Amino acid sequence: MDNRVVEFIRGLRAAGVRVSLAESVDAMHAVESLGISNKEVFRSSLRATLVKEHDDFAAFEELFPLYFGSGGPPLQNALEDLSPEEQEMMQMALSALSGRMQQLLDWLSSGEGPSKEELEEMARRAGVEWANSPQEGQWVTRRMLQQMGFAHLEEQMQQLYQKLQEMGMSQEAIEKLMGVVEANKEALAEQVAQQVGQQIAEQRANRPDDLHGSDLMNKPLQSLTEEDANQLRKEVQRLVTQMRSRAALRRKRGNKGKFDAKGTIRSNLRNGGVPIELKFKKRSSSPAWCSFATCLLPCGRWRNLCCG
Numbered sequence: 643m644d645n646r647v648v649e650f651i652r653g654l655r656a657a658g659v660r661v662s663l664a665e666s667v668d669a670m671h672a673v674e675s676l677g678i679s680n681k682e683v684f685r686s687s688l689r690a691t692l693v694k695e696h697d698d699f700a701a702f703e704e705l706f707p708l709y710f711g712s713g714g715p716p717l718q719n720a721l722e723d724l725s726p727e728e729q730e731m732m733q734m735a736l737s738a739l740s741g742r743m744q745q746l747l748d749w750l751s752s753g754e755g756p757s758k759e760e761l762e763e764m765a766r767r768a769g770v771e772w773a774n775s776p777q778e779g780q781w782v783t784r785r786m787l788q789q790m791g792f793a794h795l796e797e798q799m800q801q802l803y804q805k806l807q808e809m810g811m812s813q814e815a816i817e818k819l820m821g822v823v824e825a826n827k828e829a830l831a832e833q834v835a836q837q838v839g840q841q842i843a844e845q846r847a848n849r850p851d852d853l854h855g856s857d858l859m860n861k862p863l864q865s866l867t868e869e870d871a872n873q874l875r876k877e878v879q880r881l882v883t884q885m886r887s888r889a890a891l892r893r894k895r896g897n898k899g900k901f902d903a904k905g906t907i908r909s910n911l912r913n914g915g916v917p918i919e920l921k922f923k924k925r926s927s928s929p930a931w932c933s934f935a936t937c938l939l940p941c942g943r944w945r946n947l948c949c950g
Contacts, residue, residue: 647673647688649847650709654692656846657701661692684710704776708840715829719753720822728811732819735805743798746791750826751819756790761837764789773842782842783835795827 651666672687685706693702721729732751736744749755756764768785772778791798799820806816905921913919 644670644673646709649844650688650705651692652847653705653709653843654698654701656843657705659693659698659701660695665692665694681710704839705843708836708843711836715832717750717753717755717826717829718822720751720819720826723818724815728815731806731809731811735802735809738805739798739802742791743794746795747798747802747823750823750830753822753826755826755830755833758837761786761834762841765838765841768838770838770841771845773838774846775842776839779835779838779842782838783831786834786838787831790830792827792831799823 647669648666651661651669654661669688669691672691673684676683676687678684688706689699689702693699721732724732736747736751739747764786765782768782768789770779770782773782787793803816803820806819807813900923902921902923905923906917906919907915909919909921910917
């Protein structure tokens with residue numbers, strides 16, 4: 643289990659989650675103290691010790707079932723409730739199908755399913771080595787299901803149904819058999835999706851120099867290559883130039899002052915109200931409030947020192 647936790651930490655780092663060596667040690671101690679018998683407690687202990695930022699929770703929730711899941715729901719054996727005669731009918735009906743469909747329906751009826759090695763080989767043929775995200779993983783999963791023959795499964799199940807009827811299998815046994823095959827179909831699709839997701843996560847963890855591509859926001863500084871550092875310098879210089887341009891534009895606009903609607907109307911009364919000449923309020927460097935003198939003028943009024 644310790645090796646699996648280490649692989650999980652590498653997967654988190656590959657997904658952009660910052661996990662220090664001290665936090666990795668804390669996670670190991672938590673697992674040693676709390677154990678793995680209670681999966682929810684095990685999950686909570688890893689989450690508490692490895693995740694610090696709220697934005698990293700999504701990566702944790704995505705990767706945890708890939709590294710510590712059961713590989714998808716197990717397939718059921720649809721043949722165990724059939725009599726020996728009915729099992730023989732089933733084998734004869736399957737032998738009449740094409741090779742690919744025969745293998746798929748044999749997986750779905752026997753409950754054994756493809757081995758891990760077979761799934762890995764199908765994933766390789768589907769292009770899993772080029773996938774780097776969950777969205778691309780969904781594309782690989784669809785390709786794998788097509789390789790297995792899922793696109794023609796409904797049609798083949800109908801033919802199998804009719805073939806078993808013709809061979810004399812009872813309606814109750816056929817319907818029960820088809821129900822288990824349908825449930826195994828969903829379970830196998832989920833197993834394939836988990837297998838693809840786990841392979842993508844492991845590939846990303848094994849490519850530390852290519853984890854984030856051109857995204858330098860989440861890439862640790864110590865892992866930057868010389869090319870990455872040069873690209874980062876260019877981006878910083880571009881942002882500096884952009885900020886200077888915006889500041890100069892604000893100063894240029896500010897020199898004109900704020901538009902004075904009342905002043906413009908008064909100034910253009912001679913033009914019949916047509917705003918030919920625009921007026922602006924000049925910005926003042928003095929505070930917006932005014933100070934009053936502490937002396938009283940002969941007229942009995944307070945004099946505003948800043949307004950005259």
